[in-house]
Amino acid sequence: MVLAGGESRQNATMTYENIKLATPTAPRVFTGRDNLVTEGVEMLCKKGQAHLAILGAGGMGKTSLALHVMEHADVRKKFQEKRYFLPCEVLPDAPSLIQGLLQILKISISEGKDGYEILESYLQSSQEPILLVLDNFETPWYSSENQKAIQNLIEKIHDQGKVSIILTMRGGKAVGDIEWDKLGGKSGLPPLTLRAAREAFLSISPATKESEELDALLNELDCMPLAVFLMAQLSKRLPLEVLIKNWAKSKTDMLRNENQDSRLTSMNTSIDLSLNMLASQESGSIRILPLLAYLPNGVPFWTLNLPQLSPDIGNDLEMTILAMIDSGLIYEESTSLRMLSPIREYVQTKYPVTQHHLDQISSFYVQLLQNLPQSKLEAQDILEVHTANISTIFTETAPQQGHLEAIYCFSKFTKFYPQTLPILEKALTQEWNGEQQEHINIRFLKARIMQWMGYHKQAILEIQKIETTVGDAKSRRRYLPNEAQDGWKTEAEILAKCDKEMGVIYYRQSEYSQAVEKFTDAKTQFENIGNELGVADCLHKLGEIHCIQSQYSQAVEKLTDARTQFDKIGDHRGATQCLQRLGDLHSMKNEYSQAVEKLTNARTLFEKIGDQLGAAQCLGSLGHIHYMRGEYPQAIEKLTDAKIQFEKIGDQLGAAQCLRSLGDVHYMQGEYPRAMEKLTNAKIQFEKIGHQLGAAQCLRSLGDVHYMQGEYPRAMEKLTDARSQFEKIGDQLGAAQCLTRLGNIHYDQGEYPQAMEKFTDARTQFEKIGNQLWAACCLQSLGDTHYMQCEYPEAIEKLTNAKNLFEKIGNQNRAAECLESLDYIQLKLSMSPTL
CATH class of the missing domain: 1.10.10 (Arc Repressor Mutant, subunit A)
Structure with missing residues (x-):
């Protein structure tokens, strides 16, 4: 249909049939553009005359949007039958445009008059409003040798008082000096949202199921409408996993509708x-x-x-x-x-x-990372918009020695850990000036990021690889001269660091006995080589573990020793962190006045040494104390201030933790909708930064909210999902706590056998990880469950054991609860001896 060849364009004949055969119908599947349709309809119907431009890349659905606006009931009512669609892709210049307009307007050319004169006369004399949709106007605009004629024609049509225009065109700029109302914004029609793209895909291919894999594929396509449409057409014939594999291999070559090669099918x-x-x-x-x-x-x-x-x-x-x-x-x-x-x-x-391009890109990003501002928040804001580029250039090209420092700079930002891991993996394939030592440094960094993200098993493998590297080096060194052996005098320190890092990983998984063993071994090794900082770090971690296990006297001893050691070597930050932990310990013992004193002092010291992160953490802990004391307004104030501080310094993890705590405060006040909102947002933030533990904790809290509202099926669903996530990342404490909550739900519904099973399994897990407090809580719940089933001897046994355990760990309130239950059972037995 495109006029070309030796035939003169002015003399060529464009028939009504040609135009209609090139005119598409409004697509049945049309999602994510309702607001734009409404906006376009309002512009056309509220004004006497409107001129709309729908701009953007090819394949963005410009034609579809124009057709849906044109066919809207309100537009039909205003323009009646005077709505005309002209496919300009078959009209390469001004004369053919005129001819096409005459055809769709069904105007014949009188003898002695030319097409332009007749078109002008018709438009000027019209008493009814006319809507012209000029689709794919880039064809005549860019292919015409006389672009000025095209501009004059469109401006002449624009000047006719009864004519409204919808112009669709590739790019970001419409033609002429006309004040076009752009649908979709300055940059043209945007891609679909993920939700709209998913809806469109599933409408075309209803057999496909919603999944993370589908969403990932749609994101790979940037939710571009034509790409989504063509991929959905393929999914009617091929499974999703095949499409994903083929996209990775073939990319856009696969996005075509069978053997057709038009702009709408390829x-x-x-x-x-x-x-x-x-x-x-x-x-x-x-x-x-x-x-x-x-x-x-x-x-x-x-x-x-x-x-x-x-x-x-x-x-x-x-x-x-x-x-x-x-x-x-x-x-x-x-x-x-x-x-x-x-x-x-x-x-x-x-x-x-080209390699020249790659060198330019890598040079730019090395300089960007090396010249970041000192403020971590400012630096993070600068890098935020470059992260995918940085990941691409440092993973798809071979990093050079000069790039290594830039990579280390990038790895300082926890928010970018998901992008950092593949960069470090690539760096491990390269040879560096530091030889094996540089590889060891990279592996340590990789292991720390992995354990932070919850990839504990993979982190352990990295540490084991370091140990193997050192072991191999030892074997080789036995055959070297003494002077060559001196270069490996840091072996003991590396192995001590391995034990310390393994201790951290076990600690994160709530495997406290293994963690204590590793930290103790590392401490001994650090002492042997005279590394006082390493000794202090291990003491600090051992103190934290004693805190969690309710071994308060040992915790105080270790944290005090660690603080003394940090002070001795001049590490003010480490000493202040110990003071902070001692404050947290008082909070756990319900000694709130001492806790507030220590945390307030720690906060002041952190501020004095410029540690904004530590100061914000203390503020968050003070908020938690208010929460534990039932002082909810003060808790909200402190946690909100802490969240602002975390956001200010760019610590997304701390901000998300405050948001989760705020959700817990609303939960305790019975403000369940606000709790749901905060916890859901916190979960999204944790997932965004790759912190699986935080996301699982939010799921658990959301389950609690559903439970308190009597929404037992939804609570079960959330808690079961949370338990699976805790188990996946190796957090046995979190998984066992979910089991306890699931037991509570069964108990409340009178499902006592299921409740017994959950409480028993949870108790076993708590005892395994050495958490006496939660083990005692399970014993108490088991006693209550036996009582509800009239199994009084078993109830007395469990409640007595629970009371003794609570007393042992210093939790007098829970011990009193058990004693009250025991007294009630004894009273009931004395009143009914037959029981």
Whole structure:
């Protein structure tokens, strides 16, 4: 249908049939654009005359949106039968545009008059409002040799008082000097939200099930409508796992509807149209296109950073970028240049990035990481918009010696740990100047990140690899001269660090006996080599474990010794952390006045040495004390202030923990909707930064909220999921606590055998990890369950044992509860001897 060849465009005939055959219908599956449809309809119906521009990349659903606006009931009511759709992709210049308009308006040309004159006369004389939808207007605009004629025509139509226009066009700029109302914002039509993309995919392929894998695939497609549509069509014939595998291998080559190669049925064909448009307007852009396609984040603050990323672009950089935006290949989002994922993937195959580009990109990011501001929050904000680019350049290229310091800088930000791990994995494949020692440093760092993210088994494997490396070195060293052996005098220190890190991993998994063993061994080794800092660190950790196990006297002894050791070597931060832990210990013993005193002092000392993180943690602990004392307004105030402090310094983990604690405060006040909101948001934040433990704790608290509202099935679901997550990351304490809560739900519903099973299993787990407090609570619950089943001897036995255990660990309140229950049973037995 496109007019070409030797035939004159002016003399060619565009028939009504040609136009109608090129006109699509409004698609049945249309999601995520309701607000834009409403906006467009209101503009058309509330004004006497409206001119709408729907802009953006090819495949963004511009035509679909225009058709749905055009077919809306309110638009039909206003324009009646005078709604006309013109597919401009078959109209390459102004004369053919005129001819196409005459055809859809069903106007014949009188003898002696030309088409323009008749069209102008018709539009001027119309007494009824007319709506013209000019679809894919980039074809005549960019292919015409006389662009001015196109502009004059559209502006003349615009000036007709009864005519409203909907213009769809690739790129970010509409034609002419007309004040267009843009649907979708400055940068054009945005991609679909994940929810809308999922809904569209499942509408096309209803046999596919919702899953994390589907969402991941849709995100890989950047939720681009055409890509989603074509992938969904394929999913009717191929399983999702095959599509995911093929996307990783074939990318956009697979996004086509059978053997058709039109802009609506082939992703590559659609992108090629934009590439051809760009090549005809700005051939020099090909030099920068590979670089932009390589960067998943695009170029943040592009006017500042792009000249540094590619200093050899030339002086006409801005004009080149504007031409690329006009082609629809890239778009401007805030101050960043971005390219949608399917476009990126195709451009990379057609115009692959060169080694020169890669060197420029890596040099830019090395300098960026080495010159970050001292404020961690400011530095994090700068890096936030570059993280995918940093991950890509340091994992897909071979890191060089000069990159290592930059990688270490990036690894200081907990928020970016998920992106840091693959970078460190890549770094372990390289040879460094420090040889094995550098690999050991990288593995230690990798293990710490893994245990922070809850990957405890993988972290243990990393530590074991370090131990193997040192062991192999020892074997080789026996055959070396004495002077060569001296280079490995740090072996003992490395092995001590391995034991300490293993202790931390066991501690995070609530495996306290193994943790104590490792910390004790590490402490002994540090003492043998004279590493006083290592000794103090181990004492500190041993003190924390004693706290958790309710062994308060041993905890005080270890933490006091650690604080003395830190003071001795001048480590003020370590000493203050011990004071902070002593404050937490008083809080656990319900000695709140002493706890407040120590935490307040610790907070002051942290502020004095400039440790904002430690100060914020103390503030959060003070908020927790208010919570434990039932002083909820003060708790909310302190926790909110702590959350603000954490956010200010960029500690997303601390902020999420405060949000979770705020949810718990609302829960205790019976404000369940607010508790749900806070806990749900906290869970999202924990998941965002990869902190699986925090997310599992939020799930557990959400289960508690459902339980308190009598929503037992939902509570069971949340607590079961939480238990699975705790078990997955190796947190036996959290898993056992979920078991206890599940037992409570069975108990409340009178399901006593199931409750007994849960309480018994939980008690076994608590005893295994040495948590006497929770083990005693399970004994108490077992006693109550026996009582409810009239099993009085068993109830007396369990409650007596629970009372004794509570007294042993100093929890007089719970001991009194057990004694009260025992007295009640004895009274009941004395009144009814037959029992």
